[in-house]
Amino acid sequence: MFLNFLTELRVAKIPASLKEHLTLLEALRADVIDFRVEQFYYLSRSCYVKDEGLLDRFDQVFGKVFKGIETIIDTGTAEIPEEWLRKVAELHLTEAEMADIQKLGSWDEIMATLKQRLEEQKGRHEGGNKWIGTGGTSPFGANGYNPEGVRIGQDAGRQGKAIKVWDKREFRNLDATVELGTRNIKVALRRLRRFARDGAADELDMDATVSGTAKKAYLDIVMRPERHNAVKVLLFLDVGGSMDPFIKLCEELFSAARSEFKHLEFFYFHNCPYEALWQDNRRRWTERTPTMDLLHKYPHDYKLIFVGDASMSPYEINYPGGSVEHWNEESGETWLRRMLDVYPAAVWLNPIPEASWGHGQSIQMMKTIMEDRMYPLTLGGLDGAMRELTRAR
Amino acid sequence: MRFEGTAGYVATDDLKVAVNAAATLRRPLLIKGEPGTGKTVLAGEIARSFGAPLIEWNVKSTTKAQQGLYEYDAVSRLRDGQLGDARVRDISNYIRRGKMWEAFTSPALPVLLIDEIDKADIEFPNDLLTELDRMEFDVYETGERVIAAQRPIVIITSNNEKDLPDAFLRRCFFHYIKFPDRSTMEAIVAVHFPDITGQLVREALNIFYDIREVPGMKKKPSTSELLDWLKLLMHEDLPLDVLKSRDTKTLIPPLHGALLKNEQDVMLFEKLAFMSRRGGGQG
Numbered sequence: 001m002f003l004n005f006l007t008e009l010r011v012a013k014i015p016a017s018l019k020e021h022l023t024l025l026e027a028l029r030a031d032v033i034d035f036r037v038e039q040f041y042y043l044s045r046s047c048y049v050k051d052e053g054l055l056d057r058f059d060q061v062f063g064k065v066f067k068g069i070e071t072i073i074d075t076g077t078a079e080i081p082e083e084w085l086r087k088v089a090e091l092h093l094t095e096a097e098m099a100d101i102q103k104l105g106s107w108d109e110i111m112a113t114l115k116q117r118l119e120e121q122k123g124r125h126e127g128g129n130k131w132i133g134t135g136g137t138s139p140f141g142a143n144g145y146n147p148e149g150v151r152i153g154q155d156a157g158r159q160g161k162a163i164k165v166w167d168k169r170e171f172r173n174l175d176a177t178v179e180l181g182t183r184n185i186k187v188a189l190r191r192l193r194r195f196a197r198d199g200a201a202d203e204l205d206m207d208a209t210v211s212g213t214a215k216k217a218y219l220d221i222v223m224r225p226e227r228h229n230a231v232k233v234l235l236f237l238d239v240g241g242s243m244d245p246f247i248k249l250c251e252e253l254f255s256a257a258r259s260e261f262k263h264l265e266f267f268y269f270h271n272c273p274y275e276a277l278w279q280d281n282r283r284r285w286t287e288r289t290p291t292m293d294l295l296h297k298y299p300h301d302y303k304l305i306f307v308g309d310a311s312m313s314p315y316e317i318n319y320p321g322g323s324v325e326h327w328n329e330e331s332g333e334t335w336l337r338r339m340l341d342v343y344p345a346a347v348w349l350n351p352i353p354e355a356s357w358g359h360g361q362s363i364q365m366m367k368t369i370m371e372d373r374m375y376p377l378t379l380g381g382l383d384g385a386m387r388e389l390t391r392a393r
Numbered sequence: 394m395r396f397e398g399t400a401g402y403v404a405t406d407d408l409k410v411a412v413n414a415a416a417t418l419r420r421p422l423l424i425k426g427e428p429g430t431g432k433t434v435l436a437g438e439i440a441r442s443f444g445a446p447l448i449e450w451n452v453k454s455t456t457k458a459q460q461g462l463y464e465y466d467a468v469s470r471l472r473d474g475q476l477g478d479a480r481v482r483d484i485s486n487y488i489r490r491g492k493m494w495e496a497f498t499s500p501a502l503p504v505l506l507i508d509e510i511d512k513a514d515i516e517f518p519n520d521l522l523t524e525l526d527r528m529e530f531d532v533y534e535t536g537e538r539v540i541a542a543q544r545p546i547v548i549i550t551s552n553n554e555k556d557l558p559d560a561f562l563r564r565c566f567f568h569y570i571k572f573p574d575r576s577t578m579e580a581i582v583a584v585h586f587p588d589i590t591g592q593l594v595r596e597a598l599n600i601f602y603d604i605r606e607v608p609g610m611k612k613k614p615s616t617s618e619l620l621d622w623l624k625l626l627m628h629e630d631l632p633l634d635v636l637k638s639r640d641t642k643t644l645i646p647p648l649h650g651a652l653l654k655n656e657q658d659v660m661l662f663e664k665l666a667f668m669s670r671r672g673g674g675q676g
Binding site: 023 | 414
């Protein structure tokens with residue numbers, strides 16, 4: 001039962017397993033809900049989705065899989081007699097017929113005409129172009145084709161809701177794949193903090209040592225990770241492009257988490273890092289840090305985070321002299337590889353949505369140089385990037 | 394046995410379904426949501442509606458999973474041993490029962506609340522997997538096996554500070570309490586203040602939802618803050634015009650202390666009020 005639903009959920013990357021599915025079936029058998037489609041929606045949502053970030057995706061899958069079902073279940077108590085509105089065969093209109101349909105006019109006019117028609121109408125009517133019913137081309141009624149049509153019956157059922165619960169998509173802004181914004185910046189910050197706490201040294205756990213010693217009757221020394229921040233980060237930000245607002249956001253995000261890191265240094269570059277970087281955008285030409293100095297100054301346990309759209313001409317990456325701003329003796333790729341050789345932990349955060357990465361040649365090149373460690377600037381991406389950075393090497 | 398909300402708690406349809414599913418199948422129910430949307434209160438209301446005792450286990454950053462089962466107080470046994478106390482012969486004298494043990498052996502069907510599970514160590518939920526699944530555990534020191542006479546109704550709340558492990562999530566029902574919309578909020582207010590005037594609620598809710606919309610707030614006021622504020626408003630018996638006349642001159646709502654809990658937020662509102670006053674003067 002509903003195996004199709006489970007498959008669709010899994011296709012949409014909602015991690016539902018057989019365990020959840022069996023739970024749902026068990027709940028159905030135990031008569032937890034009465035058989036209304038909203039109740040089924042709530043129950044299945046509660047079973048399958050364990051992360052509010054996936055709720056919106058679930059709503060979409062539910063809408064897709066159970067499309068049309070509500071018309072069978074919904075008995076409808078709209079003002080218009082239900083038999084008129086019962087769904088009839090699919091409407092097949094030719095191009096010409098579609099063109100024939102004239103818009104009636106403004107909303108008020110449509111409502112006024114509707115009222116008039118209602119008074120005139122005596123019986124059920126189907127497929128016409130004036131009377132109220134289903135499958136017609138009149139602007140009134142359901143399932144019809146008219147750009148200005150008024151929906152009656154169908155969804156305006158028992159609870160007077162025009163939109164189905166799952167179609168409202170109330171959880172849209174909880175989705176983990178939306179780009180970072182003011183709403184989810186707090187969550188992102190929390191993830192960064194967690195990242196910052198990792199990898200601390202051990203200290204003596206006094207309480208555990210005392211009770212361990214009492215339990216075993218010999219000296220039992222217990223160590224625990226020190227509550228201390230050990231993560232050191234070099235942040236490289238691409239400035240001077242269309243992605244500046246996102247870069248700014250990212251910069252603020254890391255500044256806010258600054259106290260959590262042991263060290264956090266900002267550097268700026270344009271499009272691709274070359275032989276020099278700068279730390280102050282107003283003095284970007286006068287006070288530059290040679291990249292070579294940077295490689296020598298910061299030890300290899302620093303973690304690199306690049307933020308940029310990686311969208312440029314391929315020459316800017318792989319040819320000497322390819323930079324748009326100055327003459328570079330060595331290609332951007334050479335410099336980037338040099339940095340990656342020194343610092344094994346590195347990621348690239350890209351504000352461009354992941355779906356469009358395939359369209360940019362330079363993005364693909366950058367991704368190859370980064371050995372696929374490129375992540376979108378979303379909560380999910382940030383998570384993945386932090387996980388990559390903390391991975392034991 | 395069905396949960397339909399109580400006289401003091403407005404439950405939305407989806408919440409009812411989730412609670413009933415968890416209570417019928419006796420699987421844990423994991424509740425998430427913005428702070429102040431009534432996650433913790435829910436467990437108490439479920440207990441009240443089922444007439445069941447509520448056992449609360451408040452989790453802190455130092456809490457270990459083992460503490461919920463039992464603790465073996467080896468230190469006091471060692472001390473008793475040195476003093477020659479006779480109790481020392483029986484190890485069960487030094488076993489202290491935890492909240493889950495209490496819930497498993499409760500004579501009446503209990504509601505067990507594990508509050509703010511995400512506060513604890515990342516391994517905490519994993520350590521409770523089998524115990525929550527089978528509702529039984531062993532006491533190693535005495536060789537005793539504690540088995541739940543009847544599976545308790547388990548409510549777990551989380552504030553999203555840490556991700557919970559997948560294996561743990563698979564065993565739970567999940568519900569996300571979204572911020573109440575206006576009509577739900579009116580119902581909540583009506584439940585808490587039955588004799589409040591409709592007009593006051595309307596004006597107050599207008600202000601409340603406007604405040605929540607202000608961008609850049611550190612801490613958005615939530616349901617519990619709204620209820621406190623309404624209580625204050627009723628107590629002070631302010632004339633309604635004070636609430637109404639907030640167009641441009643006085644952006645800061647009266648008695649804002651109950652709504653804005655953060656200095657920076659109050660400053661933000663003062664700044665906004667100042668700007669709108671200045672803007673009003675020019676235009």
